[in-house]
Amino acid sequence: MAWMDGKSMLLHAYKHRYGVGAFSAQNAEMVKGIIEAAEEEQAPVMIQIGQKAITHLGLEPLKEMVVQYAQGATVPIAIHLDHSRSYTQTMRAIQLGFQSVMFDGSSRSFEENVRITRLVAEAGHALGIGVEGEIGKIGGVEDDIDVSESEATITTTEEALAFSEQTGIDYIAVSIGTAHGLYTKEPNLRIARLKEIVASIDKPVVLHGGSGVPDAQVKEAIASGVAKINVDTELRQAVSQAMQARWTKEPNNLVLADVLQDGIEAMKHVVKHKIRTFGSDRKSSFML
Known part of the structure; x- marks a missing residue:
């Protein structure tokens, strides 16, 4: 398998102005499908372990699941802990050998x-693990995150620089x-602000809430310095809708392997489209 730490993976993407898809997986079939799609596109990927999946299955089993399905993979893969709000959990992921971790303290005071x-960051760097942090409040609902539109804030260049440096x-x-x-209306990315932030901090930026953002806006964000794009909702949507369609046609079909395969094939189509949109297809050979 071709494990790669998150920092090296995203610095390469940042330097060459393409994006790495960070795809959330909630079960074995999703892990398998993401890796298959990455192999078929010869693209580096991050497989994200999120809080809802951790609540149901546990951190260790999910990590080992990715390890097992990554056996024999030829593309760069990083296992990423997504939106951890617990220092203890984040440290545990580092101990388990995740290649990338995110501590999300955006709901706390700036100082905390x-x-x-x-x-x-100090612990991650001691072991060569990439570390992500968040500044500013990103709206919407995902796992245990629920930030209303009125609470969401656009990150300022000054706070991004201070947070990055400190x-x-x-x-x-x-x-x-x-x-x-899910978006209730088409998002409008603040590209000018993104460019200001990137010029100030000169390091890869992560785009959360990547599901449903128009391709043209995503490409513009990548050209401006975004190197990691999180995709979760569109994957779950593809799996769920394909399975529902099969059961609508065959309500008595209890062969879960067949029904799940429909869902995974639909999800793979989404993953491959995102990889091409992000420009990470055929990039794996340049990274290894």
Whole structure:
């Protein structure tokens, strides 16, 4: 298998102006499908382990699941802990050998967010693990995150620079107009603000809420310095709708392997489209 730490993976993408898809997986079939799609596109990928999946299945089993399905993979893969709000959980992921971790202290005060994120960065860097932090509040609903539109804030260049310098993180999630979950209207990314932030911090930016953002806006964001794009909702949507369609046609079909395969094939189509949109297809040979 071709494990790669998150920092090296995203620095390459940032330097060459393409994006790495960070795809969330909630079960074995999704893990398998993401890796298959990455292999078929010869693209580096991050497989994200999120909080809802951890609640149901556990951190260790999910990590080992990815390890097992990655056996024999030829493309660069990083296992990423997504939106951890617990210092203890983040440290456990580092101990388990995740290649990338995110501590999300965006709901805390700036000072507390900096303090804990800096501790995570120090531990991650000691073991060669990429570290992500977040500044600004990204709206929407995902797993245990629920930020209303009125609470969401656009990250300022000044706070992004201060947060980056004071924590030492490798890549930074900022709020530039995306939202977690399903969009009720087409998002409008603040590309000008993104460019200001990138010019100031000169490190990879992470785009949360990548599901449902028009391809043209995503490409413009990547050209402006976004190197990691999180995709979750569109994957779950593809799996669920394909399975529902099979059961609508065959309500008595209890062969879960067949029904799940329909869902995974639909999800793979989404993953491959995202990889091509992000420009990460055929990039694996340049990274290894």
